[in-house]
Structures are given as structure tokens and as C-alpha cells.
Amino acid sequence: MMVCMFIFDMIAVTLSQRIFGIDPHAVLDLENQIELNRNNVNSAKLYMGLVSFGSFILSSIIVISTFRKKLFPFTVLDKPPKLVNVIIGILLLITSIPLVNWLLDINRNIPIPSSTLRQFLEHQEELNNFTYDVILTGNTGIVVLLNIFLVGLLPALGEELFFRGIMLRIFKSLTRNIHLGVWLSAILFATLHIQVFKIVPMILLGALFGYVYYLSGSLWITIIMHFINNSIAVIIDHLEEPHTGGNLMLNDQAWYYIALSIALIAFLLFSLKKYNPNPPDLQIE
Numbered sequence: 001m002m003v004c005m006f007i008f009d010m011i012a013v014t015l016s017q018r019i020f021g022i023d024p025h026a027v028l029d030l031e032n033q034i035e036l037n038r039n040n041v042n043s044a045k046l047y048m049g050l051v052s053f054g055s056f057i058l059s060s061i062i063v064i065s066t067f068r069k070k071l072f073p074f075t076v077l078d079k080p081p082k083l084v085n086v087i088i089g090i091l092l093l094i095t096s097i098p099l100v101n102w103l104l105d106i107n108r109n110i111p112i113p114s115s116t117l118r119q120f121l122e123h124q125e126e127l128n129n130f131t132y133d134v135i136l137t138g139n140t141g142i143v144v145l146l147n148i149f150l151v152g153l154l155p156a157l158g159e160e161l162f163f164r165g166i167m168l169r170i171f172k173s174l175t176r177n178i179h180l181g182v183w184l185s186a187i188l189f190a191t192l193h194i195q196v197f198k199i200v201p202m203i204l205l206g207a208l209f210g211y212v213y214y215l216s217g218s219l220w221i222t223i224i225m226h227f228i229n230n231s232i233a234v235i236i237d238h239l240e241e242p243h244t245g246g247n248l249m250l251n252d253q254a255w256y257y258i259a260l261s262i263a264l265i266a267f268l269l270f271s272l273k274k275y276n277p278n279p280p281d282l283q284i285e
Helices: 002-020 038-066 083-095 099-108 115-135 141-175 178-191 194-218 217-239 254-275
Strands: none
Touching: 002 038, 002 141, 038 115, 038 141, 083 099, 083 194, 083 217, 083 254, 099 254, 115 194, 141 178, 141 194, 141 217, 178 194, 178 254, 194 217, 194 254
């Protein structure tokens, strides 16, 4: 993955400079911010799209080829998703919102003993937010669709292929335990996003996607869930100011919503298992 990321970084920078006349690294430089115009923003979008494609989609295809397997059968993409599984997956996204928001509040309030480390992590978070804001610049309908493609579709395809379709199966094969496979791939998923102040809820979402993949036997379900989750964030960004955090920790009634969220997640996962009594083994032979 790192090799593909490095190669596509160079390709993306070269193409962006030739087409738009500016280095995308300069556009995404938080310390020396430049005035944004159409060329600058398009340079950053092209760069992020190519790097996302190379880092996850292409690298997944290469890794799967080393196992001497075909992409679609290996990742179970050759089987169309069942409608009931899609509905359960979407309901899982909705019902997990209170729990995710609560974990996000907890994550943000975890004390970091070293002030130097905290400053570094806060700077990294600021850099990630700045990059996200640049990529989402623009309010026309075409731009919104392009942003959904860049932030919604590409990551949904690439990250699900890599983290669930490949890494979950590798961890499961190494440990011979599906739960370790799910949680180790979820931790890797959250860690590689380099968003420390969101890492706890991201691990939860990664694990939720992992269990859905295992229980449904279809990577299409998690791709759809991931796409919807990211696309809604893009649409909300264009409609209103970004959400800066909930107050679930300060509201006593929030515990009812959190408990209900956990209960509904458990019920929906049980239902997924009921509708799919023979999940795939996911062992790499």
C-alpha cells in the first residue's frame, strides 16, 4: 500500500502541475496557505482522487493477485447483495449514531499527559480538517457530485476492499479467530486515518463494517454503508456548518439513547446472522 501511495503521489503531483499549473502540496500546505481559486482546488481534488485510487483500490488488486486469486470471488463481490442485508446495514448506520457521538465526546476528552504530544496531535487534526475543507470547496451541483465521488465513492470502494476484503481476512487467517480479525482490521482502519481525536468511534465503525461483512457474506453491504456515511457528511458540509461535537456526556437522558443504540445494534446484527445462517469462512487458503 505504501509503495502504491508513493508512486501515485508522484504521478498525481506531476499531472496536477501539468494540467492546473500548481503543485497540490502547495494548495494543501496549512502553514503557508495560498488563496484558493478554481485551478488550485481542482489540482488538490485530482491529487487526492489519484492517491486514493492508488493507495487502496490498486494496492488491493495487487495484493489479491499475489494470492493468485481473482478480485471479485476473493472479496465476495461476485455475489449481489440481498435487499434485506442492505436495509439492515443502513439501519445499523442510523442506530449507531448516538453511540458514535458519545464515543467521539469521550475520545476528545481523553487527557494527553504531554503538552508537546497534544500540540502535535491537534496540529495533525487541523491539517486533516484543512485538507477536507479544500477538497470540499465549491457549492454547485456538479461540484457536490464530484465531492461525493472523491470523498464518498472512492474511499468506500478502496477502504472496504483493503481493510475488510483483505486485511480482515489476513488477520482472521493468522489468528484463526473472526473476532480478532474484525477488531484488528478495525484498529488498522482507524489508525491509518491519522485522526487521533476520532480514533475510538472510527474503531467502532470499522468493527461494525467488519461484522456486517462477515455476517452478510457480502462486501457490497459495507461499501454501501461506507458510501452513505461519507456522502451524508459531504452533503451536510454543503448545507450547513460542520458539527463540532455533541453534548451527550453532559445530558443524563443521553444514557437512554446510548443504551438503546447498543441494544438496536445487537438486535440488527443478530437479525443479520438469522437471515444469513451460513456466513463465508473468510480463511485464505
